[in-house]
Amino acid sequence: MSKLASFKELMREIDITSNIMNTLSWDMRVNLPPKAAAYRAETMGFLSGKLYSMKTSPKLYELCGELSAVGNNDRITARMIKEALKEYKRLTEIPQKLYSDFTEHNLKAELVWQEARAKNDYAMLKDSLVKEFDYKRQFAACHGFAENPMDGLMDEYEEGMTTKKLDKIFDELKASVKELLGKIDASSKAYDKTFIFGKYPIDRQRAFCKRMVGIAGFDLLAGRLDESAHPYTTGNNKYDIRMTTRYFENNFTNAALSSMHEMGHSVYAQNHLDDLAYTTLDHSPSFGWDEGQSRFFENIIGRSEPFWAYFLPMAQTYFDGLYGMKLNDFYNSLNAVYRDPRRLDADELTYNLHIVIRYELEKTIFAGQVSFDDLPDAWNLKCKEYLGITPKNDAEGVLQDMHWASGYIGYFQNYVLGNCYDGHLLNKMKQDIPDMYDQVANGKFDEILGWQIRNVHTHGCFYNPEELLERVTGEKLSAAHYIHYLNDKYSRIYKL
Amino acid sequence: MSKLASFKELMREIDITSNIMNTLSWDMRVNLPPKAAAYRAETMGFLSGKLYSMKTSPKLYELCGELSAVGNNDRITARMIKEALKEYKRLTEIPQKLYSDFTEHNLKAELVWQEARAKNDYAMLKDSLVKEFDYKRQFAACHGFAENPMDGLMDEYEEGMTTKKLDKIFDELKASVKELLGKIDASSKAYDKTFIFGKYPIDRQRAFCKRMVGIAGFDLLAGRLDESAHPYTTGNNKYDIRMTTRYFENNFTNAALSSMHEMGHSVYAQNHLDDLAYTTLDHSPSFGWDEGQSRFFENIIGRSEPFWAYFLPMAQTYFDGLYGMKLNDFYNSLNAVYRDPRRLDADELTYNLHIVIRYELEKTIFAGQVSFDDLPDAWNLKCKEYLGITPKNDAEGVLQDMHWASGYIGYFQNYVLGNCYDGHLLNKMKQDIPDMYDQVANGKFDEILGWQIRNVHTHGCFYNPEELLERVTGEKLSAAHYIHYLNDKYSRIYKL
Numbered sequence: 001m002s003k004l005a006s007f008k009e010l011m012r013e014i015d016i017t018s019n020i021m022n023t024l025s026w027d028m029r030v031n032l033p034p035k036a037a038a039y040r041a042e043t044m045g046f047l048s049g050k051l052y053s054m055k056t057s058p059k060l061y062e063l064c065g066e067l068s069a070v071g072n073n074d075r076i077t078a079r080m081i082k083e084a085l086k087e088y089k090r091l092t093e094i095p096q097k098l099y100s101d102f103t104e105h106n107l108k109a110e111l112v113w114q115e116a117r118a119k120n121d122y123a124m125l126k127d128s129l130v131k132e133f134d135y136k137r138q139f140a141a142c143h144g145f146a147e148n149p150m151d152g153l154m155d156e157y158e159e160g161m162t163t164k165k166l167d168k169i170f171d172e173l174k175a176s177v178k179e180l181l182g183k184i185d186a187s188s189k190a191y192d193k194t195f196i197f198g199k200y201p202i203d204r205q206r207a208f209c210k211r212m213v214g215i216a217g218f219d220l221l222a223g224r225l226d227e228s229a230h231p232y233t234t235g236n237n238k239y240d241i242r243m244t245t246r247y248f249e250n251n252f253t254n255a256a257l258s259s260m261h262e263m264g265h266s267v268y269a270q271n272h273l274d275d276l277a278y279t280t281l282d283h284s285p286s287f288g289w290d291e292g293q294s295r296f297f298e299n300i301i302g303r304s305e306p307f308w309a310y311f312l313p314m315a316q317t318y319f320d321g322l323y324g325m326k327l328n329d330f331y332n333s334l335n336a337v338y339r340d341p342r343r344l345d346a347d348e349l350t351y352n353l354h355i356v357i358r359y360e361l362e363k364t365i366f367a368g369q370v371s372f373d374d375l376p377d378a379w380n381l382k383c384k385e386y387l388g389i390t391p392k393n394d395a396e397g398v399l400q401d402m403h404w405a406s407g408y409i410g411y412f413q414n415y416v417l418g419n420c421y422d423g424h425l426l427n428k429m430k431q432d433i434p435d436m437y438d439q440v441a442n443g444k445f446d447e448i449l450g451w452q453i454r455n456v457h458t459h460g461c462f463y464n465p466e467e468l469l470e471r472v473t474g475e476k477l478s479a480a481h482y483i484h485y486l487n488d489k490y491s492r493i494y495k496l
Numbered sequence: 497m498s499k500l501a502s503f504k505e506l507m508r509e510i511d512i513t514s515n516i517m518n519t520l521s522w523d524m525r526v527n528l529p530p531k532a533a534a535y536r537a538e539t540m541g542f543l544s545g546k547l548y549s550m551k552t553s554p555k556l557y558e559l560c561g562e563l564s565a566v567g568n569n570d571r572i573t574a575r576m577i578k579e580a581l582k583e584y585k586r587l588t589e590i591p592q593k594l595y596s597d598f599t600e601h602n603l604k605a606e607l608v609w610q611e612a613r614a615k616n617d618y619a620m621l622k623d624s625l626v627k628e629f630d631y632k633r634q635f636a637a638c639h640g641f642a643e644n645p646m647d648g649l650m651d652e653y654e655e656g657m658t659t660k661k662l663d664k665i666f667d668e669l670k671a672s673v674k675e676l677l678g679k680i681d682a683s684s685k686a687y688d689k690t691f692i693f694g695k696y697p698i699d700r701q702r703a704f705c706k707r708m709v710g711i712a713g714f715d716l717l718a719g720r721l722d723e724s725a726h727p728y729t730t731g732n733n734k735y736d737i738r739m740t741t742r743y744f745e746n747n748f749t750n751a752a753l754s755s756m757h758e759m760g761h762s763v764y765a766q767n768h769l770d771d772l773a774y775t776t777l778d779h780s781p782s783f784g785w786d787e788g789q790s791r792f793f794e795n796i797i798g799r800s801e802p803f804w805a806y807f808l809p810m811a812q813t814y815f816d817g818l819y820g821m822k823l824n825d826f827y828n829s830l831n832a833v834y835r836d837p838r839r840l841d842a843d844e845l846t847y848n849l850h851i852v853i854r855y856e857l858e859k860t861i862f863a864g865q866v867s868f869d870d871l872p873d874a875w876n877l878k879c880k881e882y883l884g885i886t887p888k889n890d891a892e893g894v895l896q897d898m899h900w901a902s903g904y905i906g907y908f909q910n911y912v913l914g915n916c917y918d919g920h921l922l923n924k925m926k927q928d929i930p931d932m933y934d935q936v937a938n939g940k941f942d943e944i945l946g947w948q949i950r951n952v953h954t955h956g957c958f959y960n961p962e963e964l965l966e967r968v969t970g971e972k973l974s975a976a977h978y979i980h981y982l983n984d985k986y987s988r989i990y991k992l
Contacts, residue, residue: 013542016538016539019535019539020520027523032736033716033717033718033719033720033737034717035735035736036718036736038735039515039735042512046512219531220529221530221531222529224529237532237535239529239532239534240528240529240531240535240536
């Protein structure tokens, strides 16, 4: 076998093994009989070990070097080499013992978090958090960073992102959002999100959501929509993309928008270039980009008035309780701005502040400016500062998210980065498709999805996050377009 | 690592990999998006290649030899070595090229079979069948056999089984069944299977079947009941046993009995000794034994009058159409004896003759006593001889089963062997639990299932088929007990 063929075969094995893990993870969340948990954990551990060995194999590393030295590689091969080396570096920089200790600690810390949140007992979780941040500080040191340990962590999720770049974006964004919030407070309009609440039979929600995502562009012959405790989308080959949602009987828009969110991830994955199969390149270039697509379909499209101009009449054929509800009332209720201490219950606007709170706290922790004893108070102060409210307890304050206990530190910013990418994309798309919202109002999604496919999805991870943005829009990342979108949207809703 | 630990680790990897394949096969049948077929086929091929390499690895072979030479192995290790060597021998006896040609041919031949059956065109399939039998003749030669090529094939499914042993059993069985059929023909009673037919909503069938198998002993926390085109049960770790059925709106007993059938396979798999996990020993010793358990729960229990004495009143709470139906009428209709050329539509009694037809034809083909040109006529003659009817065309004659086209030759006898094992087991169980059918009539299955667990399930493949039978009953395999069961059952139903 030639060196090139050997290299591609190793990458194919990595691709298949990693997709097997994804399918089994999906199965674990959607189908696994309760008693099978231990055996499945062992299976996942086995595969994860195999995958680690494959990705860090000296043979793969050597082949990358040899093929690079020869040069003259086609663009797919060249990118595969780059990605393989990046992954090799990322994995081998962390000593194996440190990594397995960290993984083991996460599993335990997640369970501690579950109990601590249920009991509203921060003290119970404190030591686990200390350890998590300590592990991550060590990881940052292993990877190396220019100025801030956070830089050494964020790069894994968003290549090239630094606190310096992010601070600028977040500062601009939070000032604008706070200003907009002030105007909304002062406005004469007030909407109630519970206006939509009612009784929506779950089997009808299932049917509606499946039909809706099918119309909006999800290929149901190359994917599935199922249910799990936490909605998510599996990574896999483009013809087998599975997403989940969850249903609440009192509010069908919860499942509808979470389906649209996951659909954003899914259509991204369903529309990579065919040639990227088996190369490991068939994924997005970053968490921010992936989150950008999910939020584009959830918020920019799914929370827009034209979207419901088309889908509300359809929803009314599924749910008796919606009969007679006016589009404008429905739309205003769906977009009502609230001050809620819980991120997962936040509206589209204040959501950004929830993320800023977490990002800034992470920075102060790494800078040693806050102790873990004082963290709940620091959280509450930030919450008061940005959202104007104080959580009534730690369960809805510092304990609300599992991320830190699971080792996701230096991660939250991806959600807002996704919003910023969306601002850029929407601005460009409106230039290219001036009647895009008229199309949405008529249930036509082909041109919009086609634009995303052509500009974003098809490329997989061929370009770095910044390169891709520049390629699509000619611009550098900023919050400006997204802020414009927010101002425009809420000014209309609240007649500002 | 010690030799013993290395050996166990290799076996653990084989176990996990093979169960991953089982889970992915289940997923393929139950969940796979249509467009994902090609990628999944590639994944299965990849895993199957890995599994082959593991099972035929020189290192595993050496370790088996070294551990055997040292001796002094505990009973689990000793059996693992025996099984590993048997599998090594079975796989390495067939040249890899021959095996992969055969596998590739099967995939094509199955598609040809589908079309040939749909078009009722035997000529279309003939060449594929010639090849299949030729491959199997070569396989038999590779494995070696004493008298008949069939002996070299059947051993894979039922260790130690030969045509000589089987001819004796089948001759006795077919004579008895034919005699019994004659008496039924002469009887004054006649029952109509369509008496049960009606309209049974499928979502209610789902709920009923799940409840029924739960009561009968299937552990729903360690398994699932889903749907697929062909009902089956996945092999896997005992805590993750998944079975499928399929539903027909006009007859709920179809899904109910197929669920009971699969439940027999499933409870077998759910009740192996815990210590057998990761050893590859957690499966039945043979297809005949596995089929014995499925047929025990489908026929001996599930088609019995006491079973429906308990479940018919429950079914009547699910299905309006059953309201007022009398147990005796229901039971007689469920067990009505028919002359139908199709195996899958056969009643419990004539089913045995369908298998005899296939087994005898396979023998005559290997003996060169029938050409493939004459095979359809030979089939029809056998059918006339044993069932008294002639298929109206090849689609319901020689083309009805996919087995031969899929390479399952020397396989059909397992179904009847299962029945014969059941005769032995029922005879012994009645001695040990004299009121077993009273218990069934009261919805009590614990003692019966406990007996099967203790005597059969727990052992996995610790004993060869013949050893296990002797251990449980002290007897050698014969059709006598099963014939007694049939005579007893149908004499009552038809008042013979």
